[in-house]
Amino acid sequence: MATVGPLDVDAPPPRVGFVRRARRTLARDPLAVAAMAVVAVIVVLALAPDLFTTYSPIRPSVDRLEPPSATHLMGTDQFGRDTFARAVAGAQVSLAVGAVTVVLALAIGVPMGALAGYNYGTRLDDAIMRVMDILLAFPPIILAIAVIAALGTEPLDLGIVTVPHITKLLFVIGVLYAPQVARVTRSAVLVERNEQYVLAEQALGAGHGRILFRDVLRNCVSPVSVHATVLVANAIIAEASLSFLGLGIQPPQPSWGVMLSDAKTYVTSGEWWLTVFPGALIFLTVCSLNIMGDFLRDVLDPRELTRSGHG
């Protein structure tokens, strides 16, 4: 923020009291507390799997299709692999996919949306938003299926480097969610660009790049972070769906989608644990992230969210 003495009166008030507001909202919202606990448990499981299981998620054993017991908490699969160990390894994949794709979507979408919003009504805005509109016109999962179907599931040889399939997957999902981020960022920037502090900085001769990327964007964090939380949930479902169809993570590497794809064969023969546990983990994780998105929306400045159309 440009420190210009009296003009700072017009700058938006600093976001003090976030922690206090969050604590107060949390006290009234036990669901949000539960959601955060679930996500915390899944993160701990993914970060330190060795603390919770000694079984390998990949190495087969002779204990095939055993129901849940004290030795195998979630039973074993058709190759005798421990379902819990595979579920934990799957958590690593899901969280990594969620985090990396959303960072990618933000890295592409935020600058695009910011440039379009700051240059509202110009050709640049038109050009960016027309491309985004085309991408937004279809369900992302259909595009993802099309792109991965064309790319294939083997590592991609580009001559200089060989791109592993998981990198392709992350890239495709991240790029497909970028237009949504761009749209949210653009509408947030549209609100900010007419604020007094922007006009003041312009009058003082601050460069557009400095105004946009240092000050305007800082005030757009709320709507973008609410949307990012929901995107993590959507990206996890997208990866699981692609893996379920055989286009995502490739066996024997575990992922929740891969596990459910394997479970499909055993659903009629009574091995219910193969279906129930991995699915429940996806559901709990995604549900918790959605609840956290709602919660963030409640805590972060509601005025600003309503104005940018995401109230």
Place this chain on the structure above:
Amino acid sequence: MDLRLYLLQRLASLVVVVLGASILIFLIMRLLPGDPVLAMLGFDTTPEIVAEMRAEMGLDRPLIVQYGIWLRDALTGDLGYSIIISASVTDLLAARFPVTLHLAILALVVALAVAVPAGVLAAANKGRALDHISRFAGLAGVSMPNFWLGLLLILLFAVTLGWLPVGGYVPLGDGVLASNASLLLPAITLGTAYAATIMRMLRASMLDVLGRDYIAVARAFGLKERVVIWHDAFLNALIPTLTVAGFAFGYMLAGTIIVEVIFNIPGVGRLLYESILTRDYPLVQGIVLFNITLFVVVNFLVDVLYSVIDPRVRG
């Protein structure tokens, strides 16, 4: 804005989006590494045969010319030939689409049957237990991956209780009831997420309407609460809700692949899945273009209907 002008504008943007999509699909399929001719012929072939095949398929011509030919053919209903199943893509789509349409319609019926009473009751009981339950159910519905829901439904209703078939499709010609029964579990699987979305929308628009003055007037006149809710509030909250339902229908039509794979239903989604597995590129390309066009056209129709009913959206 004049209705005709608005429709022309929307039609123009529809054309732009479909053209953009066609370019995107074309580029994805052509520019990516991997030679379609080699994929078709296998690697056990001679350069002469490959060159001949390339010329025959027009792959030796400039990219823009290839795109022009592909687009011209697509516009006349010729989406090319499947490499694996010797049939035209259009014929395959024509054979499979009715099944997908049947599934999507039934899913929409299921979604509305759940969402309408739930949304209205939640709004009528705002802040009470029923509202909280429906809020949570809505959240659960949106977060439920459809492939898991499908497997759970099979586990419960087909395997454990034995009430409904595990999968497969009974054609409408073999009995309307049996046909719909064969699609009931798939329709629930497909419709649940959209039921949640529609319910949330209906609740929000009901609350909006219930806060208006004329509702207070209706109550002041001593109308029964049931009449106020269902006659005055619900009918006015219906328009935005039907719009959301219309968009949901587009999503369902284009997004049946997972449900059709789980329940082994011979529709467009399963055809796409099989064509991906067999690397039948012309078929994949044709189905994706068909799905996207369908989705965009359904959205367009919903927009048009909405603008006819409610002139305010024309801006």
